[in-house]
Amino acid sequence: MHILIVEDDTATATYLRQGLEEAGHVVDLAHDGMAGLNLALDAHFDVLIVDRMLPGRDGLSLIRMLRAGGVKTPVMVLSALGQVDQRVEGLRAGGDDYLVKPFAFAELLARIEALGRRGIGQEGQATVLRVQDLELDLERRRVTRAGRLIRLQPRELRLLEYLMRRAGKVVTRTMLLEQVWDLSFDPQTNVVDSQISRLRAKIDRDFDRPLLHTLRGVGYRLGDEI
Structure with missing residues (x-):
């Protein structure tokens, strides 16, 4: 599943992300309410994990805005506020x-997977992404091109999913660092270029038509050449 965590506590967010990725899920992070709202409105997620007390916009306000905008993605509210009336307010x-925090990760994982199953089949909850003859099955974490299986590492899968969700659009290096590597600064390394190169070798090698293009000085784009 593709999961968005909206959590301002860095230690909690890192713990959640690591555990969910080890369980085979793809995870994006937002550290304040406005960033979380913008991400949730802009991209497809199978489940959202939202803290109540967030800078910029509180978690319940974020959820209300999503529901008012027609976003039906299942939401897990995560909070230290655990009184009955507070839980009822969140629902x-x-x-x-x-x-309620603190929580057992095994319980959170089970609840998240249950929410994901509930969300499958809802309108707009596509589980298979396609760009030309390239296909990514999100449930099975399986990539094929022209029917040929392509084996990718977890980070490569995460990168490919991000590019496929923005097929035809230019994606900058900064966008990739923030959304795929969760870096809010440029570490001045070639990590993006290297990962793009490895991904290109896997999805374009042995195929007549390249899909992953580099726009020098601008960024990258997945799709046909312009």
């Missing part, structure tokens, strides 16, 4: 589940 705001 009435549009949350689908409510988990």
Whole structure:
């Protein structure tokens, strides 16, 4: 599944991301309410994990905005506020589940997977991405091109998913660092170029028509050449 975590506590966000990625999921992070809202409105996610107390926009306000905008993605509210009336408030705001901190990761994972199963089949909840003859099955974490299986590492899968969701659009190096590597600064390394090169070798090698293009000085784009 593709999961968005909206959590301002760095240690908690890192812990969640590591555990969910080890369980085979793709995870994006937002560290404030406005960033979380923009991401949730702009991209497809199978499940959202939203803290209540966030800078910029609080978690319940974020959820209400999503529901008002027609976003039906299942939401897990994660909060240290655990009184009955507080849990009820979270569910009435549009949350689908409510988990109180501190929590057992095994329980969170089970609840998240249950929410993901509930979301499958909802309108707009596509589980297969396609760009020309390239296909990514999100549930099976399986990539094929022209029916040929392509084996990718977890980071390569994450990078490919990000590019496929923005097929035809230019994606900058900064965007990739923030969304795929969760870096809010440029470490002045060639990590993006190297990963793009490895991904290109796997999805374009032995095929007549390249899909992954570099626009020098601008960024990258997945799709046919312009």
